[in-house]
Amino acid sequence: MTIGVRRRMGVEERRQQLIGVALDLFSRRSPDEVSIDEIASAAGISRPLVYHYFPGKLSLYEAALKRAAEDLAGRFAEPQEGPLGARLLRVMRRFFDFVDEHGPGFSALMRGGPAVGSSATNALIDSVRHAAYAHMLAHLGVTEAPARLELVIRSWISLAESTALIWLEGRRVPRAELEIQLVHDFAALTAVSAAHDEDMATLLKKMVKDEPADGPFAELVGRLGTLG
Amino acid sequence: MTIGVRRRMGVEERRQQLIGVALDLFSRRSPDEVSIDEIASAAGISRPLVYHYFPGKLSLYEAALKRAAEDLAGRFAEPQEGPLGARLLRVMRRFFDFVDEHGPGFSALMRGGPAVGSSATNALIDSVRHAAYAHMLAHLGVTEAPARLELVIRSWISLAESTALIWLEGRRVPRAELEIQLVHDFAALTAVSAAHDEDMATLLKKMVKDEPADGPFAELVGRLGTLG
Numbered sequence: 001m002t003i004g005v006r007r008r009m010g011v012e013e014r015r016q017q018l019i020g021v022a023l024d025l026f027s028r029r030s031p032d033e034v035s036i037d038e039i040a041s042a043a044g045i046s047r048p049l050v051y052h053y054f055p056g057k058l059s060l061y062e063a064a065l066k067r068a069a070e071d072l073a074g075r076f077a078e079p080q081e082g083p084l085g086a087r088l089l090r091v092m093r094r095f096f097d098f099v100d101e102h103g104p105g106f107s108a109l110m111r112g113g114p115a116v117g118s119s120a121t122n123a124l125i126d127s128v129r130h131a132a133y134a135h136m137l138a139h140l141g142v143t144e145a146p147a148r149l150e151l152v153i154r155s156w157i158s159l160a161e162s163t164a165l166i167w168l169e170g171r172r173v174p175r176a177e178l179e180i181q182l183v184h185d186f187a188a189l190t191a192v193s194a195a196h197d198e199d200m201a202t203l204l205k206k207m208v209k210d211e212p213a214d215g216p217f218a219e220l221v222g223r224l225g226t227l228g
Numbered sequence: 229m230t231i232g233v234r235r236r237m238g239v240e241e242r243r244q245q246l247i248g249v250a251l252d253l254f255s256r257r258s259p260d261e262v263s264i265d266e267i268a269s270a271a272g273i274s275r276p277l278v279y280h281y282f283p284g285k286l287s288l289y290e291a292a293l294k295r296a297a298e299d300l301a302g303r304f305a306e307p308q309e310g311p312l313g314a315r316l317l318r319v320m321r322r323f324f325d326f327v328d329e330h331g332p333g334f335s336a337l338m339r340g341g342p343a344v345g346s347s348a349t350n351a352l353i354d355s356v357r358h359a360a361y362a363h364m365l366a367h368l369g370v371t372e373a374p375a376r377l378e379l380v381i382r383s384w385i386s387l388a389e390s391t392a393l394i395w396l397e398g399r400r401v402p403r404a405e406l407e408i409q410l411v412h413d414f415a416a417l418t419a420v421s422a423a424h425d426e427d428m429a430t431l432l433k434k435m436v437k438d439e440p441a442d443g444p445f446a447e448l449v450g451r452l453g454t455l456g
Contacts (some may be wrong), residue, residue: 112340122340135433147400155390162386163379172375178423184423188416195412195448196405220423 015053015063018043023064027102031061031109062120065109069124072098073131080138084207085183085216087139092160092179099164107168110161110169132157140203148200152193156186184220243281243291246271251292259289259337273341288330290348293337297352300326301359308366312435313411313444315367320388320407327392328403333415335396338389360385368431376428380421 021043025034036057040047054060075094078087099106102221136153137145145153160182167178190207194200211217236286249271253262264285268275282288303322306315327334337349340433364381388410395406418435422428439445 001292038272147398151391151394151401151406152423154394155387158390159383159387162383166379166382170375178379181420185417188420190254192409192412192416192448196409220420 011053018050018053018060019063019067022060023067023102023105026061026064027068027105029104030107031105036060058118062118065121065124068098068102068105069128073128076132076135078135078139080141083211083215083217084139085187085211085218088183088186089180089216091135092182095160096164096167096175096179099168103168105167110165129154129157140207142203146170146199148193148197149203152189152200156182156189159185180216183216187217187220188226196214239281239301246273246278246281246288247291247295250288251295251330251333254289254292255296255333257332258335259333260391260405264288275357286346290346291350293349293352296326296330296333297356304360304363306363306367308369311443311445312367312437313415313439316414317362317408317444320410323388324392324395324403324407327396335393338393357382357385368435370431374427376421376425377431380414380417380428384410384417387413387417408444409443415445415448 018039022034022039025039025042035059036050037047039057043215045048050060054063072095075098077093078091080087102178109125133150133153136157137143140149144148161177163182167173167175187204187207190200191203194204210216246267249269250262253267253270264278265275266270267285267288268278271278278288282291291395300323304319306319308315327452337353352362361378361381364385365371370377390434391406395401395403415432418428418432422432436445
């Protein structure tokens with residue numbers, strides 16, 4: 001029995017090692033371009049042994065993606081204390097850290113395509129979006145979101161994705177600027193929605209009320225005030 | 229020769245009719261759920277005759293999608309005269325008309341998935357985004373966009389897509405509100421970027437300068453000003 005348990009542990013360890021190696025390779029290049037041979041070689045094992053643990057590249061890709069998805073979803077977690085603007089900025093920094101680390105793989109995945117656009121990968125992407133959405137609701141102290149708030153949060157998450165994807169193309173704008181800009185964008189999208197809806201206006205007032213004068217939200221409001 | 233030409237016209241007409249029938253069906257339900265039998269029946273021809281014109285459902289789907297893509301790209305065209313805010317609002321109305329007409333098919337396509345996420349469909353989606361981007365540059369009177377402007381326009385286009393997709397889920401917010409909100413969002417994203425960059429600030433000033441006091445941009449600036 002002990003030996004059996006130990007053997008299963010060994011299998012799991014090897015699987016985890018392979019997933020790590022694969023994630024590293026799938027992150028650095030488009031997954032289409034990564035071969036099982038390369039993964040085997042990077043892991044220091046034979047190609048048949050890789051197949052012993054994973055039936056094929058797609059299953060290894062999905063396992064690697066699952067790990068990356070859990071990692072990314074975790075980056076939206078943040079103690080729900082202190083000013084919201086500063087919290088969101090820390091989240092955006094961790095988000096861009098992730099995007100930076102997994103650049104080519106992130107692009108290939110999010111742009112879809114024959115090799116990476118399976119329903120399993122789509123479900124993983126949705127699980128990350130859902131986790132990010134749930135974290136945002138918690139940060140805002142809201143348990144059930146009215147339709148307009150849901151729309152603002154979810155469309156902002158999609159804005160963060162597309163901003164990161166465009167940034168990855170040539171990194172022509174400093175990422176620190178985009179991190180703070182996305183925090184500002186969240187405030188701006190909320191403000192636009194608040195202009196049309198009383199509940200959103202109430203939420204916005206709550207959001208900016210506790211912000212320090214030197215926080216990202218106050219800074220934006222000050223700057224926008226000078227544009228009129 | 230005349231007969232030959234006429235015969236080719238007949239083939240082309242039949243193809244166009246089939247594309248129209250297919251687009252209608254693919255728009256109203258997820259493309260996965262539409263069968264060749266159904267398309268044949270809606271077109272009033274036999275199943276083998278459909279295969280005479282198109283090798284399979286995928287090629288018919290791609291042809292239908294191409295027509296829809298051209299239609300959608302055309303909706304961003306708008307005479308480059310008059311205030312920008314009003315122009316963008318007309319564009320957003322036509323965009324939501326399209327989304328409304330093609331709801332389920334649009335959702336299935338944009339969310340990707342096994343049947344619809346081919347590289348040909350991705351290329352068509354990109355062609356529409358590119359056309360929308362080019363129209364936006366033209367509206368702004370810019371020939372070559374600096375990195376930050378490119379980022380604002382492209383991320384706003386993605387925001388319009390995600391807003392429309394979320395709207396389609398339950399239509400819980402009146403579409404007219406989202407149309408004007410997306411125009412405001414464009415101004416807000418530009419304003420956020422302008423807070424970080426002088427070129428963007430210059431562009432923003434040019435954008436709002438010619439806006440009438442009762443236009444969508446002026447309205448937003450007024451409302452944002454009251455937030456401070």
